[in-house]
Amino acid sequence: MKVSIFDVAKKAGLSVVTVSRVLNNAKTVREKNRQKVLQAMKELNYHPNAAARSLAKGKTGVIGVIVTTLQDSFLDTVVQHISSHLKQYSYYLAISVANYPTEVGAGKELIQEDRVDGLLVLAAVHEEDYVNELRRRKIPFVLIDCQNIQPSFSSVLVDNFQGGYEATKHLIDLGHTSIAHIKGSDYFLSAIERERGFRYALSEAGLKPFAVEFGQFTITSGYDAVQKWLQEGSLPTAVFAADDFTAIGVINALTEKGYQVPRDMSVVGYDDQLMFAELRPHLTTMKQPAEQLARHAVDVLMRQINGTNKRNITVRFEPELLIRETTAPVGSY
Amino acid sequence: MKVSIFDVAKKAGLSVVTVSRVLNNAKTVREKNRQKVLQAMKELNYHPNAAARSLAKGKTGVIGVIVTTLQDSFLDTVVQHISSHLKQYSYYLAISVANYPTEVGAGKELIQEDRVDGLLVLAAVHEEDYVNELRRRKIPFVLIDCQNIQPSFSSVLVDNFQGGYEATKHLIDLGHTSIAHIKGSDYFLSAIERERGFRYALSEAGLKPFAVEFGQFTITSGYDAVQKWLQEGSLPTAVFAADDFTAIGVINALTEKGYQVPRDMSVVGYDDQLMFAELRPHLTTMKQPAEQLARHAVDVLMRQINGTNKRNITVRFEPELLIRETTAPVGSY
DNA sequence: TAGAAATAGTGCCACGATATAATAACTTGA
């Protein structure tokens, strides 16, 4: 029923081994025979069985991706790029949605049963234990946008301090002096770093924050901050929000009260979430280089798997400021 | 180095077969011995090798999911539910992001190399050929929210006609008589069905549409429709938007021009996209039962794989109207 | 306590490919 390598060999009038050679691009096959084999494979519509191959080679051709949620366009984008980039290496993608904090040991089974040759860990939070386990088992892995920046791990991430700094600098350059920040959850290093960048930019300019509000990367965070300021009686002229959700919340609250952005307030977000791309006014935001991140992570992982990697390195990419419609020079209206 | 079933057998003082029996939950193992085996497995931290198992059993324990994009919260949610529901069956998830229309034969390799035991096809558009190929190869599959409703395929979907009908009925019940619809791309059956539901509800009430505008499930679609109406000089009092993005675009355009929702216009969306859940005013929308959909699809697929499924059935779920803040009785302000 | 039923164990092959090492077939040069 099922065509195996034997059938191909028979049809081509050669041995199984020769067929295997062709499959694995071994050099020592006469061109004429190679053609015969290819022809036979085609006619029989033969495709090697992955399980048998894995068993014999000790490699699966599968990469596992551990991700806490798919409900985030930045992560989705990264995953999508990982997927397409892996294809170039003829690798497949197995996804384990971790659902933190319920499942801490996500993807464990993938490793234990030797289902994957390597792992990409996305945006994990408390990954130390997990990662040490991987290390102990000698499973190649690369951390993407994780907090753990131990130099002994392969890791790619985006410079959040720089992002916070640039976003704030942009507002300062527009002449704003009354600038607030709405933080992300302190739980995430990214939030802490962005705040640090914010504070640094201000102090560099000899300014003090109008306010620094708590938030959790949600629309509500931005909405509530504005409510609070209104109740207290005064608004800043500019806000650096820890992410696009927060920024949208800010704009939403302002619009609802009859204020306009950027006339009454300039707002900068973070992430360039696709879903908000079309909302008016178009959001000025910090874009993270998802594709670069994905590509680099995959490349590094592949080198680790092939053993051609010398040492582990943390690579830091720069975010990019996208100036759109929610920021304007102070008092320009 | 690597622990195999032999090591476990040795440690437990039993034969390999008995260990294998324990692994496969065969009945004929004395409880005492089963414990001995489990104990040995634990101590050695043994886990069966997936490749060897697949090869021997002819099953992989992996389900493939074909999806066109991860940038949609409805699909994401479905995938996430699939993932967690599969765990109950001890199955893993391999994802193939199709990127329609570039890659039509997505996931082909998954099948050809016997990497999966079955497939879940999400929201495919022109899947006839693809699906026929699956059928020919006798790969179990279930279509989720696909257009193809041939009764000979297993398929689960949400009743879009009903959704369109209910959304519109809600507006009619609120007293609206000037109701418009902004369509989704005609390309999708879901869009066509929702429009049909819309028209049916109106005609049932003896009403005519204020307008039916073209759209493509985007924020811009909604935004542009409002712009157009404003230019033409009059607005409907209510709008049924083909999806939440469109609805957000409508609200966005209105707010920008100083109109308020629902004071000046009632708006109903479709999908209950998570990302908009916190936006004010909270969107009245049609929620699709993502979890039910995922659960049922997985169950059916499992039954197909186990051969306990008699015949293929199309199951249609009902969407649910979530009345929130963007709809109000006509003239209530 | 015999006999039936449940439980364990043995050994061998299959699964579909690759690795290894031995063998065969070509080249090449003097």
Place this chain on the structure above:
DNA sequence: TCAAGTTATTATATCGTGGCACTATTTCTA
């Protein structure tokens, strides 16, 4: 033309597990 060297091919063992057909042992039942 033939030995030496190189390239191509093949037979066989192997990867880790499950299936099968029996046999051996233990436990339960009447």
